[in-house]
Amino acid sequence: MPVYAAPVKDLQFVLHNLLEVSQSEVPGYHELDAGFTGAVFEEAGKVATDLLTPLNAVGDHEGCVLENGVVRTPTGFKAAFKAMQEGGWTSLDCDPDYGGQGLPYLMGAAVSEIFSSANMAFNMYQGLTHGAYSAIHAHGTEAQKATYLPKMVSCDWTGTMNLTEPQCGTDLGLMRTKAEPQADGSYAITGTKIFISAGEHDLAENIIHLVLARAPGGAPGIRGVSLFIVPKFLVNPDGSLGARNKVTAGKVEHKMGIHGSATCVMNYDGATGFLLGDLHKGMRAMFTMMNEARLGVGLQGYAVAEAAFQNAVAYARERLQGRAVTGDANPAGPADPLIVHPDIRRSLMDQKSFVEGARAFTLWGAHLIDRSRRQGDAAAEAMISLLTPVIKGFQTDKGFEMAVAAQQVWGGHGYIEANGMSQFVRDARIAMIYEGANGVQALDLVGRKLALDGGKPVMAFFAMMKAFIKDNDGDPRLKADFLLPLKKASKDVQAAAMHFLGTAAKDPNAALSGSTDFLHMMGHACLGLMWARMAKAAYAALDAGGDTAFLEAKIATGRYYMSRHLPATALHLARIETGAAAVMALPAAAF
Amino acid sequence: MPVYAAPVKDLQFVLHNLLEVSQSEVPGYHELDAGFTGAVFEEAGKVATDLLTPLNAVGDHEGCVLENGVVRTPTGFKAAFKAMQEGGWTSLDCDPDYGGQGLPYLMGAAVSEIFSSANMAFNMYQGLTHGAYSAIHAHGTEAQKATYLPKMVSCDWTGTMNLTEPQCGTDLGLMRTKAEPQADGSYAITGTKIFISAGEHDLAENIIHLVLARAPGGAPGIRGVSLFIVPKFLVNPDGSLGARNKVTAGKVEHKMGIHGSATCVMNYDGATGFLLGDLHKGMRAMFTMMNEARLGVGLQGYAVAEAAFQNAVAYARERLQGRAVTGDANPAGPADPLIVHPDIRRSLMDQKSFVEGARAFTLWGAHLIDRSRRQGDAAAEAMISLLTPVIKGFQTDKGFEMAVAAQQVWGGHGYIEANGMSQFVRDARIAMIYEGANGVQALDLVGRKLALDGGKPVMAFFAMMKAFIKDNDGDPRLKADFLLPLKKASKDVQAAAMHFLGTAAKDPNAALSGSTDFLHMMGHACLGLMWARMAKAAYAALDAGGDTAFLEAKIATGRYYMSRHLPATALHLARIETGAAAVMALPAAAF
Incomplete structure (x- = not known):
């Protein structure tokens, strides 16, 4: 069973020695003294080690099951999700106006690393909700914000992003899902969306789907699509849950990894949707969240590599095999630990130097996002726009490669599912694909940025x-x-x-x-x-x-x-x- | 469902344009004219496409199940194995004295590529048998050869190699399995072996285990071990099957991939074994097969990449997404096929140029083995000894990387198990580990070769x-x-x-x-x-x-x-x- 301990010292080093956050003029950063951030990381680390790490294998093994339209998450996910809500871990960097704790995005990202290392699939329910929260926060009307955000900040309601359709992945211009205007100002949404993370599950009372669709009068191609809020349960004026909306999960995908994350085919059959942001400007609304969402995936890349690395180190210290070429390191034992061997050491150094470098890069990126949002720093915004495809593409390619390297340290035992190294590899693989496949990141970098x-x-x-x-x-x-x-x-x-x-x-x-x-x-x-x-x-x-x-x-x-x-x-x-x-x-x- | 067609033209190019086999002076090569080899490859290709490819997903999905000491292989494996035997595919390069067809090893390797591409896990049952056949052929007494080889050539009986134990993988000097001499000249073998491919299954009447163990009087460490033949069923003097030997499968491992291959924990509980080769010289007997076995794994590396590549190409031609930057390539359609995009093309060229290069390298290696065996060419033997770790280590690292690249071409659909691209990646992963992890290959190359x-x-x-x-x-x-x-x-x-x-x-x-x-x-x-x-x-x-x-x-x-x-x-x-x-x-x- 894999182990995980939050790398608190390393996180602290990035925040306080590299970024010198508490001396920064970014609003909100003055709170971030080493005592405070250290306490947050220690506490998140406890949750990660005690609660989320043991559930990682459970999620992988059981997966999510669709029965009678309901998706059952793996054993223990529900209780853990509740504990995360109660511990305030869902609201760290959310707007205090809606019940958030108002911490910088940097802190949200750093804590997200810890939770993603411990249980990437589990952490996606909250991560997706945060993305949908950000979209509504940036583009919603006051009424929409008041209706949805408090419940999403607490994760009583979770969120999704619906872009992909069977015939359209990267090329969203091929989208077919339709939005027909209704007399009451709402829209009837009809179409099929695929690969929808957390599309249906049993962790929350309601699910707020953000859905890209075509409303009449839009230009053909990508420029004509609009974004809609489609709640699983419609929300009554008093905030209570109303009628079940016409959106259902048609299937839970059987995937290579992140089995604990329910990846759904979502069928919209005249479901009631509410326009979010401007008509026909759906992509603009999506793009404002893109840097954050892609940074979050780049973060997963090194977070899973960190967890795999910790287990590679543990095995390399413990497994006795062969003798050091420079003389016995463990003369009393039958053999020396793997860690004495230069090629094992090379692999561990590859992993360590990547993960620590990527952590610094990602958190610097989060810091740029804070400078953009909290200070309106246009140069910081431009820099993070440039670097986002690099954080996402490079770090997920390398993060996967390093998870493979960590698995390799375990030899044949790394190939046995019960030891958990395979799961790191299988989970890490998706980060190279979703939120824009890495080839698309490269195209974005060279062709646009x-x-x-x-x-x-x-x-x-x-x-x-x-x-x-x-x-x-x-x-x-x-x-x-x-x-x-x-x-x-x-x-x-x-x-x-x-x-x-x-x-x-x-x-x-x-x-x-x-x-x-x-x-x-x-x-x-x-x-x-x-x-x-x-x-x-x-x-x-x-x-x-x-x-x-x-x-x-x-x-x-x-x-x-x-x-x-x-x-x-x-x-x-x-x-x-x-x-x-x-x-x-x-x-x-x-x- | 993945497709596969044997790359007959490419194989023929390597044999006849690159290696010019029919003009070679190597005994047996004069038979290898283009008409003959082409017919063999076409026929093997039919078996691969029609019989083995459809079973690849079945094997992955069902895996092997241990019930009451018996391992059940996936649906269809038994009938397919029978068909392979009847088609003569198990005996191509075996000794005619024992029922083989006497073709050069090169032909066995080339055909093995085709079967490994179609169904790597399935092909291992025959592959392991061939390894054990070679060991008995090289080191057995005349009586042992007469007893075991004809049945192993036909694959009525299959074979295994038992090296690894829980505490010893690379470092075989830590081996504990014991061989106690018995009055009748046999040995009682006691110990536990792990990661034994085809250790127990329902495809053959008998299983001939080759087991490394310590007999009394051997030096400590790796130099003191001996090799034993331990049949699942003892063989009577008339060749009929006798008593069930005291060897049982304790477990079938749940692995990341090659689910169709039964990887077993084997318990030897005073099982009857017969010394193969010289006492205390077990490693020497193993080493004589090493070049062949490792070349076989290097071959798997590119064979799986070839199958993955074919499916990446098929998808890249068919999937419409985006437009060529140089102008619409498919103006009548809603979008252009993926294959127009330079980054997709780069990935396909990476895959194609690796696979074709690796095929040439591997078959040249097989040719060197033939020159060594059939001509006693010491320089060829030295060259293949040098290059074997390269064929194994480099090609399995790159083969895996290319399978990942092929999966990436499929985007999100590559992550869905039903599409089969994940299986290529999961299957290819083991080749980097078994038959000496790639770090050990590198050590062998630099430290020894x-x-x-x-x-x-x-x-x-x-x-x-x-x-x-x-x-x-x-x-x-x-x-x-x-x-x-x-x-x-x-x-x-x-x-x-x-x-x-x-x-x-x-x-x-x-x-x-x-x-x-x-x-x-x-x-x-x-x-x-x-x-x-x-x-x-x-x-x-x-x-x-x-x-x-x-x-x-x-x-x-x-x-x-x-x-x-x-x-x-x-x-x-x-x-x-x-x-x-x-x-x-x-x-x-x-x-």
Whole structure:
């Protein structure tokens, strides 16, 4: 049975040494002193270890079952969900006007890492609700907000997002679900939506579906769709639950992983819906939540890798097999623990250096969202828009790869379902697919975000890298190990961007042929930047008499990433520079 | 439901254009004209498509069930196994003295690719039997061979290999299973073996277990173990089945994949065993089969990737989503097929160029085994010994990665179990683990094979690369696209080998810290060499008026590999050159 303990020290390091949150001018950040955030993380960690971790295997094993239109979640989910509500864990960063605790988004994200590590599938019920909450909060009328938000903040009611249909996934322009205006101002929604997480379940009194559909008069394609609120139970004027709406779950999917999360086919059969936001502007409403939702998936990528890593370390310490090449490390035992072997150590360092770098990157991203929302900082908004596909795409690709690496440490025992390592791999796999498959993230990055605002955000990113390198040029502790590799990586990324600019006009396929490589080189550059910054922060903390073992390990882990992973930018650049010719050489029939 | 069609053209290209088998002086190869091999592949392809492919999902879904000591294989497996026996598919490359057809091992391997693609789990019953057949054939007495081999060639009896125990996986020196000599010359075997593929099932009349155990008087550790034949049913002098032996399946494991393959815990409780080969020389007997068994697993790596790739292509052609950036490709339809998109194309080219390169590498490896066995060619034996960990480790790592890539093409639909893409990923995963986890392959390569015979095999490998490059230097069609990249990769691999030599004495951890990187750079170099040779062969065939579309696609696919994948050797070299410092920096407690 897998173990999990919240990495409180590492979270604290990111918040207080790297981001220095309590010294930040962002409104609400002054509350975030180390004592407070540490207490929140410790408490969340207890819930994660004691309540959610044991349910992870249960959820995987039992899955969700649809019977007579009702979806039964796995044993224990209901009680745990209740406990999460009562503990206030559903409302951390929600608006106090609707019963939330008003903490920065950063805190919501950090706690979400803990819960996602412990039980990714379980945490999705609350995560989806938060997404729907944000959409209604941003685009709802006052009446809509008053009706839905308090119950969604408490998770008495949960939420869903309904985009995909059988014939349309990435290409939402192919959408067919219809919204017919009714005399009372509502709409009758008819159509089939698929892959709807938490579409139907037994954890909440009501489910508030947000549904994209076509109302009459909209343009064809993606520009003509509108967003609707479709509650499972209609809500009476006094807030009590009214009639059952005409929306039902037709099926619960049998998936590779996240079995505890009910992925439903939802049938809308003239269901009553209420327009959310402007008519025919449904995609705009969706896009405002996109950064947050995609950051949340990028977070899942490293959160599951963290849990898998912890179990790989535990096994590597405990399992005795072979002898260290440098001499017996455990002479009294029949063999040495796996952790003495360099190739096992390499794998653990791969995992550790990725997870810690990704944590810093993600929480920095959450901090940018706070700066955008709480300060109206347009530069922060532009930066997080640029980096969102990188957080989502790179971190879920690598998070999966690292979960596979953690499973590999267990050898044959990792392939046996009862040991739980397989579940990490199977669960992590979905994060590469949903909320925009990673190829779509790469397309968004190269096809849209690079050119955003005349390229200003990406120029700002390069300038930030350059400034950091220049500002710290005099620090011999950083120079060779951190600044020079970062400079090299930064040059590679810039060369790739220039290559795209140079070829884009001549061959539209060229940039897109290199899009996934560019996403990955950006990811490495961002983690490289994070590690350089963390090394600087760690040296500063060491100078101030901080925890030597922890801080030196942090620096050594960063050195590992800079020397063994960051150089991947050169390979990605080499691939990108081959252009589209080799990629597009074959006629489709030749495959 | 996934589809599969045997890649007969590609197999024929490897045999006849690349390896030119019918012109080879290897005994038995003269039979292998294109008409004959093509007919075998076509026939195997029919069996694979019609019989084995439909059973793949059944096996995954039902798994194997242990009830009252009997293991029930999935519905249809029994009839299919019977059909395979009757079709002569179990005996292709077995010794005619025992009822085999006497074909070269190369043919057995090529056909095994087809069956592994169609149904990896099912094909393991025959595959394991072949391994046990080979061990008895190489080390058995005449009486043992006469008793067991004819029934194993026909697969009336199947075979197993029993190495692993709960406390010992890679480190077989920790083995506890005991063999006590009996008055009649047999041994009483007692102990528990785990992860025994095909340990118990209902496909055959008898199961011949080969079991490693400790007999009295053996040295401690790995050097003191012996190998025993332990039949499920003892065999009477007249060949009929006698008493049930004291060996039982205690459990069938619930695994991530290959559910159709019964992975058993086997309990030996004073079971009657017969020494196979010399006392205390059990490992030597095992090692003689190792190259073949590991090549077989490396073959599974690309075979499953091939099946996944075929289904990714089918989906990419059929699924309409988005529009080509260069203008509508399917103006009459609501959208263009996925295959127009450069990032989808990149993924398909990744898959195609890996699978075709790996096929060539593996079948060349099988050819080396034939040269060793049938001609006593010591240089071929040394070369395949060097390359075996590369075939196993590199190809199963990449094969898994490519199965994941194929699944990704399917988007959300790839995550739904009923579509079958998940099964390819889950099945492919085991190949990275069993028959020596890939970290152990890397250790074998760097710690043992590089130094073999004073480094002669690796020097021969480098010389072969050099000779090919030099011999073809005058061919402008090969030079820039194939020879120069190959030269660069070859230099990188040599630099890494030199680095190991330089640091090995000073720091034993250094080479091992780079072992997985070295395994991968060797893999790329080998596939690069294969692609360069295939390009040469394809140009020659084009000049001779061969199938233009097929041959040009072959060359274009090779160009893709050379330009986009081979350059990975530089990254691996950069990592290797960082040595052990970063890898081993942390004390074990700091993880």
